[in-house]
Amino acid sequence: MAGPVRAPLRALLAAAVTAAAIAGVVLTGTGTEAAHAEGTPPPARVLAPHVEARAGDSLSEPASQSGDRHPTTAFPRAVATTSSPSPSTSSSQAAAILVQLSPSSGTVAAGSSTAATVRTAIINNGSNTSIALTVSDVPAGVTASVSPSPVSGSSSAVLSVSTASTVAPGTYTLTVKGTLTGTSATSSATYTLTVTGTTPACSTAPWVATQVYTGGNTVSWKDHRWSAKWWTLGEEPDTTGQWGVWQDLGTC
Secondary structure, eight states: OOHHHHHHHHHHHHHHHHHHHHHHHHHTOOHHHHHTOTTSOOOSOOOOOOOEEOTTOOTHHHHHHHTOSOGGGOOOEEOOOOOOOOOOSOOOOOOEEEEEEESSEEEEETTOEEEEEEEEEEEEOTTOOEEEEEEEOOOTTEEEEEESOSEESSOEEEEEEEEOTTSOSEEEEEEEEEEETTSSOEEEEEEEEEEEOOOOOOSSOBOOTTSEEOTTOEEEETTEEEEESSOEESOOGGGSOTTSSEEEEEEO
16 A cells, blocks of 8 residues: 555544553543542443441431432432330239228236227238237237127127226237238237226115105216216116216216
């Protein structure tokens, strides 16, 4: 081929080689800089670093953390948050009762008696309502009992205490105990009993229901002396009151 023709051909081949080299550099670029060149669309698949996100986070936040310049290709993985279950508000309560005495103490002369009221209450019982009542720590010469027993639920009973004339004077503590039937629930209350010396016997003749009494006659009844104000028959001395036929003269 003639000289004038070869020179343009050599120039054309050199330009082609240069263009191919430039294209190779672009196609074999390294890292995300080549793949994410400004103004070019994102590749079909981008593998971003693992980033955890919580529900409610925007896509831009995990994308920014991953270093990805295309936030739409960052898929946050929701991290489930767990919370400890709140404790149950319902809990089973052990059965419980309450026993009280009113009054909680008394003073009697040996040979006399006294009484107190026993009150019961159920705090928590389930299906049980019967409370058995007993008395313990009763000294010699003293008798004590609770009636009625058992009682049903929140109720009341009577503690009766009697002393013999031979009981030694002193202070004693009696215990009244309640037990909720069918359970181990119990409750106790104490009664302080003070016993004094025996009451001296009245020297006055005792009252007789079938005897006629006139004004000025005296009798003894329930450790007291009584005087008749006028004629009377069959009227018990301690039942006629202040304006009745019998006047209370005090203890014997």
